Amino acid sequence: MSQPEFLAPHPDLCTEEEISWLVHAFYARARKDPLLGPIFEGHVTDWDAHFVQMTNFWSMKLRGTSHFRGAPMPKHVALPGLTSELFERWLQLFRQTTSEMENPVLQFNADTLALHIGGRLWLRYQMERYPDKQLVDLHGA
Numbered sequence: 001m002s003q004p005e006f007l008a009p010h011p012d013l014c015t016e017e018e019i020s021w022l023v024h025a026f027y028a029r030a031r032k033d034p035l036l037g038p039i040f041e042g043h044v045t046d047w048d049a050h051f052v053q054m055t056n057f058w059s060m061k062l063r064g065t066s067h068f069r070g071a072p073m074p075k076h077v078a079l080p081g082l083t084s085e086l087f088e089r090w091l092q093l094f095r096q097t098t099s100e101m102e103n104p105v106l107q108f109n110a111d112t113l114a115l116h117i118g119g120r121l122w123l124r125y126q127m128e129r130y131p132d133k134q135l136v137d138l139h140g141a
Contacts, residue, residue, distance in 0.1 A: 002125060008063035014106040022110065023054045026097040027055040032120045035089050043079060044121060061113050062106065076121045087122045087138055 007013055027050075028038045044050045056068040076082070094114045098107040119138050126135050 004105045007105065007109055009062055011059070011063050011065075013062055013109060014103055016055075016063070018028050018050075018101065018103060018106055019058045019062060020055050022097060022106075023051055024082060025100070026094055027051070028055070029093050029097060033089065033093060036093065036123060039079070039082075039086065059112070061117075062109055072117075073121065073124055077125050082122075082125055082129075084122060084136055084138055087118050089096065091118050091138070112123070 027047075031040055053068070053070060056065070057070070057072070058069040059065040091114060095111055096108050098114075099105050115138075122138055123135055126133065129130070
């Protein structure tokens, strides 16, 4: 079977229900994770609002909707003690979650976007937090 091609955001790529499932399933997994769980539990105070925000974010990225309002970069840069291992773990759990979906086009596009987003967040985090150190790419990037 050939690999799907990356598609521009489009409403036909997936449904809102698929995105909602992805967000809820991923965070259920991440919250139980020994590495990521304490970070999310320590910084997310309103999970219902976070689910709405993340569903809107992924809907924008995958379906091209315009419901998302926010600035993820400063929020992530403000978190203390993030490491490449944490970003790698985030990507691993995200891919585990998308692999359970029955939409290979959604899976490929979401995984591609997650790798790009995670890589950018990690690079920016390093530039802001460790300006005198050499930048380190994620292994999956």
